[in-house]
Amino acid sequence: MEAVETIHEPLALTAILIAALPFGAFILLMFFSKTIGKKLSGSISTLFTFIAACLSLYIVVQAFTTEPNIQTVVQWFEIKGTPYNIRLFIDQTTALMLFTVCFVSTLVQLFSQEYMKEDEAYSKYFAYLSLFTFSMLGIILTSNLLIIYVFWELVGLSSYLLIGFWHHKKSAQRASKKAFLLNRIGDAGFLCGLLSLFLLFSTSDLQLIAQNFQAGNISAEHSTILFIAGFGIFCGAVGKSAQLPLSSWLPDAMEGPTPVSALIHAATMVAAGVYMLFRTSFLFTPEVNLIIAFTGVITAFAAAFAALTQTDIKKVLAFSTISQLGYMVSAIGVGATESAMFHLFTHAFFKAGLFLAAGAVIHALHHAAHESHQHFDAQDINLMGGLYKKLPFTTITFTLCGFALAGIPLFSGFLSKDAILAGMLHFSLHEQNSLLMIIPLLGFLTAVITSFYTGRQLIKVFGGKNGWKGSAEVWNHIHENTIKIKLPLAMLAGMSLFLIFSLNPFNAESSWLMHILGATPTEGEGHLLIVVISALLSLSGVGVAWLVYQKESISISKLVSTENIFYKLSYNFWYLDRVFDPGLKNILIKTSTTLAKFDKKWLDKTIDNFAIGQVVIAHVIAWVDRIMVDGLIKTLVWFTGKAGNFSRKIQGGKVQSYISAALVTTLLIALFFIFKF
């Protein structure tokens, strides 16, 4: 690799160092774990990531005070004069993403030191986490889609390794395989999109593509290819961001350790799809945008609906992640790309906070169960309740992050979700197609559902009229967690407040973040209305949840029984798990077994039979050879022998026989002539 044009700015070097740190940690922990020892390995990995986080803070500061673009180009290889370059690219969005990933990763690793401390493969766990952080940073730091694809797959690998971390569990094995395969399906589409871009622009560098694209160098005949490009890239995002129909891997991914769920399957990796859509959004044709908008909002609604009835504390959060990602994706489709990114950032912090808080609950209950020698499902929210007495700190952080998720005013989630809803409404009003009103309507509906299920979960876990529903033995052994768990929770809960993102708690457009992302302030008309509506919706959702689960003044079991079709649809996530995935699996297995049979029974048999036929023919020919050809010769020999014997007899030297022979011959000749004439 040779540098084509290198700008030796300290920033570029810092950026490379940021990515190199977690990679170094990965190599250290993978190959020298024995010398490092178990205890130190977690600290090393956390420390490395922490340094990376500090460095990224430096980049953020620099990116905001100086020219945002930092570019270093390195040639990777060259085919027939066409160079394939790697471009390091940093603008303000990149800087923020860098910080988010490093920051959340540091907190999660700190949390993990406590959470995973009894695990045998402790250092391997941190190695995988470092690998993940490295690959995620790779996606962020380059503007070359090909390199993004490379790291995209590596992120998939680390996700596979971490979901299947407890590989003795059958469910974990299945979940990891499923995650990788469903992602691969999306990635195949991504690859097609990548190939289309190569065809159109002879490069995969988004900077160059953007220049060419704005110059309008695309002829009309290439519009189909442009569609394939946009749609293909979107397929990649569908896989990674768990949109319909490739969603079902994300709830299953909860088989992995909970901190992993926080980092990978909530805050960062799944958001990579949205980040990539943001980067490539200029390429999307109106048709692609429409597909994106609808897929996103339908996913948002479907997953929120599923979250309503889940009983596993992590599953609720998993579905809510899918749902929130749906919001972001849809926002890209409706053209509110900045709002999508804004939501990505706010969501990264509050969702990581929620997962870690859930992890704190699970950890505390697991230990309590262990200490009291009781078997207890530490993830079933039906068994919990009243935990605020035992885990006050966790309760507060969970609630703060939960309010951000629910979109309660004064929290970060309210700002960003509000921006997305405004974008949706703006889009459908602008297009003047009544069918498009589905998008904002589903958006608002999802907002209510979201705040309701968040309230439900909060109350079922920490509150409730009757408090704790598990055994008293366990209850007595519950203790609040240590500082390594509390510190990350506190920081993430703090990031869920509005103040971090905007001085004005009700207007996302005044947020500094939106300005950086490139949003242009729109006319204020109707915005106030949206603010009021969404605030009311989210408050009412939580309010209803309060009435239903805390006060129990509305009996939910009367309204919706578990036998109800809607309940079943929700609980089973629209039977995606039972219809789509097994369908796909069946097609795969059936085709493969059929073809394997075909290969063996038909293709190979044909060849075998052909060979057998040859042998049979050979035997026939051998027989013919023996009986007919050989036989003929033998007959001839025999005949000749006989004739010889016969003639020898004739020529025996007896005068009588000579005379009789001459007589007979003469007679025969005479007869011949007589009859002939």
Next chain:
Amino acid sequence: MSENILTILIFSPLVALALVLLLPVKSKKAFPWISLVITGIQLLIACSIILQSGDTIQTGVNVESQFQLIEKHPWLQLSMGTLGNFSINYFVGMDGLNSSMMLLTSIILFIAAISAFEIKTKTKGFHALFLLLNTSINGCFLALDFFLFYLFFEFMLLPMYFLIGIWGGARREYASIKFFIYTLAGSVLILIVMIGLYTSVIDPAATAVKTGLAQNIESVSDAQVNQIQEMLLNGTLPSEEYVRTFDMISMMDAKNYIPNSVFFKGNINSFFGENARLIAFLLLIIGLAIKLPAVPVHTWLPDAHVEAPTCISVVLAGILLKIGGYGILRIPYSIFPEGAIHFAWWLGLGGLIAIVYAAFVALGTHNLKKMIAYSSISHMGFVLLGIASLTAEGINGAIYQMFSHGIISGMLFLVAGVLYYRTKDLEIEHYKGISSKMPIYSALVTIAFFASLGLPGFSGFIAELFVFLGAFQSHEVNNLLPAWMAITATLGLILGAAYYLWTLQRMFLGNFWSRNESKILSDVTSRELVMLIPLAVISLVLGIFPKLLLDLFEPSVAYFVDFIQETGKQNLEIIFQANN
């Protein structure tokens, strides 16, 4: 460096063979060491050749002066009166098309020689045959005379037949005879075309010497060659003076064809309604596709692999299959370029079918080695698809894939061999959770599987990416392959992930269980590590720094593509004019 370095590379195993034959059968310990030392020396030679030629990149293909390390000596010369003169040369040389294959051969044979320490019975015979195989493979990649190529190509069969047939598994006789007959059928097709070519082509330089225009071969000038070619075209060259040749480079120049001979491009003779040159292209493709192997002539491969001993599987998948892909570039494409354009669509389809079909079958098999064998077929489909696209990216990808697959499949068969060595049982269902019993081994298997399923960072990803780029751009660049072929081929990526991850889950993850005695399942030995780790490292390095390998053949391929496109189109026009 010595001028005869390629000859030394090719024939040094024969010297070792003499040594093996001279030693008594009792000195069992010596034989594997002889193989190891000789392949080690070859590896050093190959590396030094590559390193020294690094800066002077030469394109080769159809220009003799652009080859490196050429050795050309008259071998068989006969005067046949009015039929002209019969001439076979010992002609070897290196260009971008075969340099990487030569390197791959020496790497894989060295690894295979380490693996051959596992062979405990009849070691003398085994290593004698192994060394014979070594010579013929190297010769096959480096020969530039068709006859010489054919000789080496055929000669590979004999040692291979016995190596599978004597040291193989339970159904070894069936597998070896199947392998033999299949490949023989392919080589008969090649033989037919070779004879046809021999009757059609003269060597202009040698003819110039014969006619007295020049004193000796070295002093023949371009003008004299042109003069001979003109005389040939005008019919003023008497047929007694023809020096007929098997020289492939002469065969690539249309001017060397005797007017109205079988493969003369203006010839209106046709067989079954097709032009003789196009038929010849097809025959060669079929002959070499059997070796590749392409669907539906692939069924010898799974049997051969399942029955072959580990080190022979490694050689078979690592190198022998590549002779098919390399041969397609060197022979039918270079000599009959019009076929490359005329049949591009069908070749692309063949590649696509191999990719998808074999991947499905791999998913449906229950034997680890068989699964790997089918994955080989699927990956070699990428080679065919890349070649068919006739774009620089596609053909670079095809060669890259051949190299990368050589390394990765070597690894795969070695890890299968590790298990087979311990239990003689490779049924996937007979194992569960091996990773808790053999953790290092399982980690290596995981690396090999992910490398093979095209994870970025490993060489396979780069290769497949190039092929996809080539196949997708083909319809824009040269309008040979439709874009849907590349898009459908991505199914291979998904299926590849499916069968590997499924196997990982079934065999390696979870709690340990095995039908076999668990005591014998010990983790990898250091000898096994010595084989596996270098291959993993090579695959990784080539996945991250593709330039290292790409620079070896990229200029040649760029030239090759232009050459095939241009001459192919010209020839095709002439053929269609002649037919109308």
